[in-house]
Each structure stands twice: as structure tokens, then as C-alpha cells.
Amino acid sequence: MDQPINPSRRSFLKGSAVLAGGLIIGFHIPEKTRAADAAGSEQTFAPNAFLRIAPDDRITVIVKHAEMGQGVATSLPMLVAEDLEADWQKIGFEFSPVDPAYNHTVFGIMLTGGSTSIANSYEQMRKAGATARVMLTEAAADTWGVDASECSAREGRVHHGDNSLSFGELADKAAQLPPPAEVALKPKAEWRILGKPLTRLDTPAKTNGSSTFGADIYLEGMLTAVVARPPLFGGRVKSFDPAGAQRVEGVVKVAEVPNGVAVIAKDFWAAQKGRKALQVEWQAGPESDISSSGLEKLFREKAQESGNLAKKAGDVEQALKTAAKSVEAEYLVPYLAHAPMEPLNCVVKLDEQGCEIWTGTQSQTLDRKAAAEVAGLAPEQVQIHTQMLGGGFGRRASKTNDFVREAVAVAKALGDGTPVKTFWDRTDDIRGGYYRPMYLHKVHIGVDDKGQPSAWHHRVVGQQLMKGGPFEDAMIQDGVDATSVEGITDLPYAPANFQVEDQPVELPVTTLWWRSVGHSHTAFVTETMADEMAALAGKDPADYRRDAFQDHPRHLGVMQQVLKDAGWGKPLEQKGGVRRGRGLAVHKSFESYCAEVAEVSVQADGSFRVDQVYCAIDCGKIVNPDTIRAQMESAIAYGLAPVLKSRLTLQNGRVQESNFHDYEVLRMQEMPAVAVSIIDSDEKATGVGEPGLPPLAPAVCNALYAATGKRVRTLPVDSGRLAS
Amino acid sequence: MLELKVNGATHQVDVAEDTPLLWVLRDHLQLTGTKYGCGESLCGACVVHLDGQPSRACTTPAVAATGREITTIEGLSEKGDHPVQKAWIELDAPQCGYCQSGQIMSAVALLNRNPKPTDADIDNAMNGVICRCGAYNRIRAAIHRAAESMEG
Numbered sequence A: 001m002d003q004p005i006n007p008s009r010r011s012f013l014k015g016s017a018v019l020a021g022g023l024i025i026g027f028h029i030p031e032k033t034r035a036a037d038a039a040g041s042e043q044t045f046a047p048n049a050f051l052r053i054a055p056d057d058r059i060t061v062i063v064k065h066a067e068m069g070q071g072v073a074t075s076l077p078m079l080v081a082e083d084l085e086a087d088w089q090k091i092g093f094e095f096s097p098v099d100p101a102y103n104h105t106v107f108g109i110m111l112t113g114g115s116t117s118i119a120n121s122y123e124q125m126r127k128a129g130a131t132a133r134v135m136l137t138e139a140a141a142d143t144w145g146v147d148a149s150e151c152s153a154r155e156g157r158v159h160h161g162d163n164s165l166s167f168g169e170l171a172d173k174a175a176q177l178p179p180p181a182e183v184a185l186k187p188k189a190e191w192r193i194l195g196k197p198l199t200r201l202d203t204p205a206k207t208n209g210s211s212t213f214g215a216d217i218y219l220e221g222m223l224t225a226v227v228a229r230p231p232l233f234g235g236r237v238k239s240f241d242p243a244g245a246q247r248v249e250g251v252v253k254v255a256e257v258p259n260g261v262a263v264i265a266k267d268f269w270a271a272q273k274g275r276k277a278l279q280v281e282w283q284a285g286p287e288s289d290i291s292s293s294g295l296e297k298l299f300r301e302k303a304q305e306s307g308n309l310a311k312k313a314g315d316v317e318q319a320l321k322t323a324a325k326s327v328e329a330e331y332l333v334p335y336l337a338h339a340p341m342e343p344l345n346c347v348v349k350l351d352e353q354g355c356e357i358w359t360g361t362q363s364q365t366l367d368r369k370a371a372a373e374v375a376g377l378a379p380e381q382v383q384i385h386t387q388m389l390g391g392g393f394g395r396r397a398s399k400t401n402d403f404v405r406e407a408v409a410v411a412k413a414l415g416d417g418t419p420v421k422t423f424w425d426r427t428d429d430i431r432g433g434y435y436r437p438m439y440l441h442k443v444h445i446g447v448d449d450k451g452q453p454s455a456w457h458h459r460v461v462g463q464q465l466m467k468g469g470p471f472e473d474a475m476i477q478d479g480v481d482a483t484s485v486e487g488i489t490d491l492p493y494a495p496a497n498f499q500v501e502d503q504p505v506e507l508p509v510t511t512l513w514w515r516s517v518g519h520s521h522t523a524f525v526t527e528t529m530a531d532e533m534a535a536l537a538g539k540d541p542a543d544y545r546r547d548a549f550q551d552h553p554r555h556l557g558v559m560q561q562v563l564k565d566a567g568w569g570k571p572l573e574q575k576g577g578v579r580r581g582r583g584l585a586v587h588k589s590f591e592s593y594c595a596e597v598a599e600v601s602v603q604a605d606g607s608f609r610v611d612q613v614y615c616a617i618d619c620g621k622i623v624n625p626d627t628i629r630a631q632m633e634s635a636i637a638y639g640l641a642p643v644l645k646s647r648l649t650l651q652n653g654r655v656q657e658s659n660f661h662d663y664e665v666l667r668m669q670e671m672p673a674v675a676v677s678i679i680d681s682d683e684k685a686t687g688v689g690e691p692g693l694p695p696l697a698p699a700v701c702n703a704l705y706a707a708t709g710k711r712v713r714t715l716p717v718d719s720g721r722l723a724s
Numbered sequence B: 001m002l003e004l005k006v007n008g009a010t011h012q013v014d015v016a017e018d019t020p021l022l023w024v025l026r027d028h029l030q031l032t033g034t035k036y037g038c039g040e041s042l043c044g045a046c047v048v049h050l051d052g053q054p055s056r057a058c059t060t061p062a063v064a065a066t067g068r069e070i071t072t073i074e075g076l077s078e079k080g081d082h083p084v085q086k087a088w089i090e091l092d093a094p095q096c097g098y099c100q101s102g103q104i105m106s107a108v109a110l111l112n113r114n115p116k117p118t119d120a121d122i123d124n125a126m127n128g129v130i131c132r133c134g135a136y137n138r139i140r141a142a143i144h145r146a147a148e149s150m151e152g
């Protein structure tokens, strides 16, 4: 997803008040949240949709965002607990049901994406806590017959002189009080929780096997389905013979669903065997026979034509004509699968009561709507129980709700109300589409006769990933998909003559946002080209950037920090027989600023290792520094895989890769040492899950250049080219 | 009918002979801590111990596990307080957590045969266990931490 989308971008953004302050907490408390409290006690205090305090002092924070490893199930409770003056030891969490009270305050639907979970919840959660604190304090004051202003709340208790009552003891009374109209938030100087590296609430369950992911849902009598999907994009079922599958012991039903043929069985293994024994004839769709090499040619041709204008300043053509020196470059990046560790899955129980869904999703509201459509129900008749997500990276916010739709269709085809889990195996996941698109960039830059950067012309060729999704109208305007060019149009180095174009290509391959979306490829290009611009201007890459960042203080801030951490300018320690190099990249995404320096060692044959990455991040106010650090480490690892080896290859319309042996991802031996610095800031809290990724590829490739003198413009890196 | 001894308890399960141990644990015994990640011995999400040896449950036919002691993450310690689990918590190693049962079971097996592993020992032993969240540095650090605490 894009960063907090500019509210001027049409109307789908309603309550955008959050980022400007002045936010309303959902005081309407969804029935399901209330009912969910095991205590079911009258005395439970639930002042708003986001927390419950039980008489035994247990505090449950209702988390409206999906926890996929980014730590939101700890950071949202931290925000509540700070202003509640809670005892952190008493805090627990649960995931919210689908209800407007839990909508993303900017997107207006329940959605976890665009690294916006903290940004859109920051004030909302703090106010939810503060409201409860005021009510608990009043309840205590009332009990003691004193003025509330003389009482203070601290670590789960309200105090007045020698009197003290716990939140649990006050819960019943507080529940009778009206919520205050206005609450003040604690000043930073009094924070006890925010900014502290607290241990995650979900960690213990994730070390003993008890954490429940969607895949771990087992309901009474539940069946398991796998679906044979078209091997060609845009293909569909022509005919099928279920006999072989039906002969497999344990197979219960074989049925056509809109996207293929489902084999439903009493367990996964029987379903899988059934699918292997199934005969399906597929009907190819238009352009079903595409291949990666053919696409490369097509994209190259397309790159010769001008695209839709995303940004224009000055006269780039003229400036390039008169440039003293110029570089023209072509970049290519492949399709990428998200490959979360937990493959997609979705449990559906569809009967006359309605439709109940258990899954790990980043997009509850739209998934619910889609499920209702497939089931022929009203959205209110569909319940989604959000589970832990074994990784998301964008895949679990499906723009077409594909995996939920399909699972409901399977339940419908089964037709007898038995709960059924539709499970994707790894090959389904790798070949199932919804990829980070393949892109070709054509860039032409120049400096004038004084060595000053004078022109930057940038054309991006590829699919528009917002097409066919809920944000298409908002994000594709005047033929430009904002995500295709994000990170280029706001280039801090833009010279007076600057032109950015989006040259869209339509293909049957399904596409989706992948961790850091457009920035996943644009920063690779802009930040390696920035180094080339520095070279044209005869400057050190850091000096060139420092000059360009004069009006970009936060870019400058993270860069200065990372240069210091990395000892930029000091010679790298030499190791026998290897060429070493250091590379820098700085990029803003999801409203956060990130700079990275990578150090590489390159062998004579060109094989290389990223030894160390320094990272400096400015994401505004710090909620949990340890989470921020973990997310930087994570984004570096996730971003390094496609630099080293991840790629999808199409041949005759089929994805060649099928599992982790050929769709390779980062392994422990390849993990660089990572050192993270977090800028102390009072700016608004912004993205953390994605901004660490974009600078990684260019920092590594700039380091490879420093080591070998060879520019890298294609990912994954063809290390043979780096041989000495 | 197969007889399997899992975490000290004996179970009779009625499954097809070729069913991998992983799916018996998950689909039939509802021991869901052991995860599916690839089904082809490529990711390590399904690592369990067979007579103390780390084994990939996704490619181990359940029949091959009969007569052996099967230990899953649920049976590693009574209260989730094995030194490796404790180190994992202290360093907040998990992110999404999906790979972590396999990581922990692999780490325990490593420490059982090599109580004082070097970074290189750890990388070699753990390279087959994928973490898409990239928690590798914390996992490595947690193994060192556990090694120290097990030393006493």
C-alpha cells in the first residue's frame, strides 16, 4: 500500500483527522468484543472499543491491526497503557472483530498496510487509555469523597494520600460513569512505557508452539481443501475428471470453484494426493504464453515510447542535449513472490447461521465484503476471526480478496455446513500470482559544463499494481499509478530539468503490493543513479548527497548518522584476495527516512557477501525502539534476498519456480551483521515495517561498484559480471 | 492404525501409511506447534526430534516414526522454560513467529551435540531453517545466550 495517501486524492479517505489530530475514539463497543470477555462479568469496565479492565486487574487491549511480525500487538497496547497508567504486567491483547470502530482512521476500512498502523492509531490508542484513566480516577475520587484532581493514577492503581485502589477494584464503578469529552495526553517527560524497549507480548506463545496462526485452526469435523489452479495466468478450467481424485482414501468431494478445482478431504495429505490424481484440462486466456525473456523485449520496446507524465519540470530533453556529460541506463527487476513463511490458508464455516471465517488477513473489511458476495449474504452475516499471520508482506491484503473468496467458494461447493480449511502448499504460494511486478526503468541523467546536475529523465515500464484493486481510482490518475513512480517523483536530487513517466503494460499476471511497494524497485534505481550523478559531478557519493539534502533535513539527519556509524571515509579492513567496498543509499518511504551503508567482500569469481549493514532510521516518535530495530533487521534480510537470488521466471506462461530450492530466499549464512541507529524525534510517528527495505539494494550495489568498478542494474545481481 | 509416542504419550492414529509425520501431528493430534513451510525438506519449519535427533516431519513418513520418541515444541519443556526458549524470549527473537518452532527445535539439537557453538557452527547447523522475517541475527545471539546459561 502506499503511504498515508494524500487526502486530496478523492473521496475514499474519510476520517483523515488522525494525522491532523482531533480524533474520536469509537465509543460504540461492538457486541462481539464485549461478549468475548471470558469473565463475562458485569463489573468489567470497557470504556471504549479498545480496552477492557476486569475486576481481577487484567487489562485486555483490543488490537485492530494484523500482527504479522511487525510488533503491532505490542506497540498498540503500549500506546494505550501509557496514558492509562497501567501496570504493564497486567496487559494482554486480542484481535478485534470486524467493525467500523476498528477501521483504519485514514483508509476508512480495517486494513493493515502501508506501514501506517502506528501513524493512524497513535492518538486514538493513547486517548483510549487516557479516557479510561480519567474515569477510573473519578470512580476512586467518588469512593473516597475527594476531588478527582487530588487523586493520581499510577501503575494500575489510583492513589489519594494513604488510600489506594486497583483499576480492577474500580472497574465496576468506573463503568457507571460517562466518558469525559476531552482528555489530555501525558507529556513525554512523564512517559514510562513509550520509547522503552519492552519485550513483545506475543513472544512467549511464539516460543512454545501455542501461538495460533490461521493454519493452526482445527474445528470439530473440519475438512481440508486444496485447489488445482490454472497453471497459466488468465486461464480457466475447460474440463476435469474427478475419478482419480475420488478414488483416494479420505477425499470427500471434488468440485469446480471459480478459480479451479477443489479437492476436499478429511486431512491435508488426502487432499494433496487427490489433487495429484486429478485430471484437469485448462483453457488458456489471452497472452497466456508469455515468458520472461519475451517480456524483457516488450518492456524494452515500450521504453522507447514516452509514457504518461508523472512529473515534469524544465526541459529535460534540451538539458540532456546540452549536457557536458551524461549517462543513460536501463534497469531490470523481476517478478517476486511474497512467500510468507506461513502459506495462505482460510477456514470457512458456511451454514444457515451465516459465514464464519478464521484466517490471517491484513484486510478484514474488504475480505468480509467479498466473502459475503460469494456466499450470497450481507456483510454483517460474515464474521472474521483474525488469527496471527505467519508473515504478510502485503500478500495477506489481497486486492481481489482472492484467498478468502476462494475459500468461501470451496465451503459453498461443499454445501453441507462442515467447516473447511483451504490450504495452499508452497508451490501454490510461489505460483499463485499476486507478485511484485517486473519493471524496466530507463534513466538518462546529465551534468552541465560546470559539473552541476542538470537533467534527470526517468521512465518506468511495467504493470500498474493498483489496477483491479480497491484503490485503483484513488491511486491511478491521468494514466499514472502513483506506486509505479513513488520515490522517484519526490526525488530529493531532482535537478531543474526533471521528468518522470509511467509507461504501463497490461499483462495477465496478477500483481500486488510487496513489502515497500514501488519503493522496492524505485529506490534501487534512484539511489544507484544518484551515485552515478555524483561520479559525473566528480564528487564523493556522500558529499553529493549532502549538498542535495540542504533543504531535506531529515534525509540529511539519517545520512549523517549512518556515515558516522559506518566510519565512512575511513579505509575498510582488507582481507586477502577479496575486493571490498562500501556503498550508501538514503531513501524516504512511508513518511520515514532511512539511510543505509553496506559493506561487501567480492571474490575473484565475482561471488560476494554483504558483511555488514549500518542503518539509521527516522520514523518520528519512538514507540518501541526494539521493535524498530527488529523491523530494520527484517527489512534488510527481506530486501537482500532479491539482490542475491530471489526471482520468478515465466516460460510459456508458466512460473518455473516452485519451492524454496528454486525460489531462493535469505538464509542465516547470508545474513549480514546489522547495526541500527534510531533518530530521536518528536515528529509524528511514521512507518517502520517497510522503510528499511528500499535503501538496501542500492547500498549493496553501490558497494559492489566501489569494490569492482562495475555498475549493477539488474537484480538479482549477476555475480559473474563482477569477476576480476 | 499406527502407534506413535509423542512427547511421552502414546497415540493410536488411523491414517494412510504414507502420511508424513507432520500431518499426523497437525491434522490428527492437533499438535500445531510444528509447522508446514515447504513440504520438501527445504525450510525447517517442521523440525521435531526423533530419539533426540532433529528430523523434518514433512518428509518423514509417520510409519518411520513408530517405536521412536517423538518430541515436538509442545513437549520441549513443561512450562516453556527450556534455556533455549528463555533465551528466545530474552532477546525477543520471534517476529511473525511461524518459523520459530523449527528454529528452536534445531537450536536445541545443535546445543545437545555442541554445547559451545561458534558463529560458524550455528550458521552451518541453522542454515536450513528459513526465517522470512529475517530474525537470523537474534536467533544466532539467542543460541549463544542459551549456551551460556546451559553452561551454568
Ligand code: FES
Binding pocket: B035, B036, B037, B038, B039, B040, B041, B042, B043, B044, B045, B046, B047, B056, B057, B058, B059
Ligand atoms: S515443511 Fe518440512 S522442511 Fe519445510
Ligand code: FES
Binding pocket: A069, A341, A390, A391, B094, B095, B096, B097, B098, B099, B100, B130, B131, B132, B133, B134, B135
Ligand atoms: S519469525 Fe517470521 S518467519 Fe521467522
